[in-house]
Every structure is written in C-alpha cells, then in structure tokens.
Amino acid sequence: MKIDGTPYRSVWVDQADGWSVRIFDQTKLPWSLDILSLTDEDQVATAIRSMQVRGAPLIGAVAAYGVALALRTDASTATLDRVVAMLGETRPTAINLRWALARMRGALHNLPAADRVAAAYAEAAAICDDDVETCRRIGEHGLPLLRDIAARKQPGQRVNILTHCNAGWIATVDYGTALSPIYQAHDAGLDVHVWVDETRPRNQGAALTAWELGRHGVPHTVIADNAGGHLMQHGAVDIVIVGTDRVTRTGDVANKIGTYLKALAARDNGVPFWVALPHSTLDMTVADGVAEIPIEERNPVEITDLTGRTADGRIETIRVVAEGSPAANPAFDVTPARLVTGLITERGRCEASEAGLRALYPDKG
C-alpha cells in the first residue's frame, strides 16, 4: 500500500543496516504513523503481545523475522527451538503465528548453524512475499461477489459492505484479506461503501480500518458494534466480509469478538456472510472451533479504559467503567460454519465445510 505516494509493506528489513526489522506501531494509529525498529526476539515478542503488530498474517510474518533476529546472536539448535517456542506463546488464537514458526523451524533445523542466519532472513522474506501474493489473489476471488451485487443495483446505488475489526493491509504484509476485494472493487470503479464496526474493546475498526480506507479513498462510515443488526434489518448491508484468525477443517471461523453476533444477524436478515482467509489461517487439525480453538483472554483494562486524542492533540487514556466493577475481555469468538455463506481464499471461493476446503486444499494435512 502507498503512504503519501511511497509503497510500504507492514513489515520490512531496514535497508540501511540490512538486518533490523521495521514495523508500524499500530498502537499509535490513527494519531501518528510511527515506525519501530525491532532488534531482538524479545522486542518482537513484546510488539506482538502489546499489539504494536497485530492481525493474524502479520504476526506470523513478524514472528518469522523474530527467529532470524534471535539466530543472529546464537544460531544453535537450542536457540532455534527456544525462540520458536517463546514466540509461539505470544498470542494463542491466530494459527498463522504457529504456521510461520513451524515453517521457519522446518527450513532451518537441518542446516549447519553457519548457514542459518542468511536462510532465516530468506525464509522470513519468502513468508512475506507469499502473504502479499496470497492476499492479492484473495482480492481477485472476492471481487466477483461485489461485481454481482453492483450489477443488481439501480444506477446511483452503492454496494454496502459491513466489516468487523481490521483485516486490511496493516493486518497482513500487504493488501489485507477482507479488505483486499474491497480495494480491488474501488480501484475498478465500483461504487462501494463500507460500514466499519468500531470493534471494541481495542477499536481496530475505528482506528485502523477507517484509517486505511480513508487513505485509499474508499467511502466508509464507522458504526458502533451494535448497529449492524439494525442496518441489516433496513436493507443497508448487501454483504458482510470479515477476516479470520483460524478456520477449522469443518469451516468454523475464529475472528475478533463480535463476529459471531454479526453472522447471526446476517443469517436472520438474509445477508451473505463471507470470510476471507489465506492458506496460513487454515487449521486442519481442528474440527470443532467452539470446543477446540483457544480464545485469548486479554487484560480487562482494555474494557475499562479508552484511549483517544484530545482536542488539543494529546493522547489520553480515560476510564469509562465504574470503579470497582470487574471486566472480562475474551478477544475472539467462533462463528460456526453453518452461519458462513462461504470462504474467499487465494485459490478461489468455497463452501465453509470440510468438503469445500478439501476440494481447494487437497495438499493440506
């Protein structure tokens, strides 16, 4: 994606020193665009835990570079195993993290220690390139859905898409998953408009998706998370497209908390509910998403406190919950496959079912 005319990915190796890893600090968006330099695996772990980087594909890509950074100091097998285990614990729900770390370990563990650092950087770069191409293709396979809706519209009517959380370029290495078809539709001249769920508690929709869409010139409106059902009842939503952190082999979908409620509302109102995912989000080892996918419990302070910018430009955090009231913060939920209209992948679209997934991914476990 371009920022002020310059193309950027969401993670890259610093060209000047050739080894440190650069990311955008997503906790500072949309107020400022700060670039952070990560120089060791502990900084990578902190960036993932604190959500300076977030979004399932991106945390996998950044963790891959975390392995390369650790091996710079000690390229032993013990360090390789330690960093893979340590980074794998940073966030539990997105399977992309474990996928990327397993790919790194697989590429490196049989190599002589002397060859590991260069190979680790090369493998991390390959993971990033793979993600970029994958997300571009997700856009290509999602675009016909939006074209079909546009074709049924009267002149002057726009295609209304609802999305939850942030599954745009800043959640991946580039292009995004759920937002990739939307960017392609907008670039192709389709009249699209996006309802952006604010996505409490961390407001990835309000802070990140709105920022991304705004910079790309895509018409959008931020709504309270609870507005989606009402808008669907009144015909204001043509399609829901969300990203995901893990899809089971049966097509159950883990995504940011609140996604399940959108799927229920969509089903009740006959609104198609599509989920966009790269191959790295598929977990063929899991059958029942509700029972088996670990749901991240985050700090309740994300519920009790809100951060924003004051009129005079200061970033402030304020408490919005009565003192003494406890808060709970499950960060993801699982939408059962029966509520999902279909999956948009880099290999095409399919039903959210084992048969659908196996037809597209006969090579996946």
Ligand SMILES: CSC[C@@H](O)[C@@H](O)C(=O)COP(=O)(O)O
């Ligand atoms: C392409 S990103 C898909 C998902 O990772 C996204 O929808 C999401 O839920 C992100 O959650 P986050 O907690 O911000 O990492």
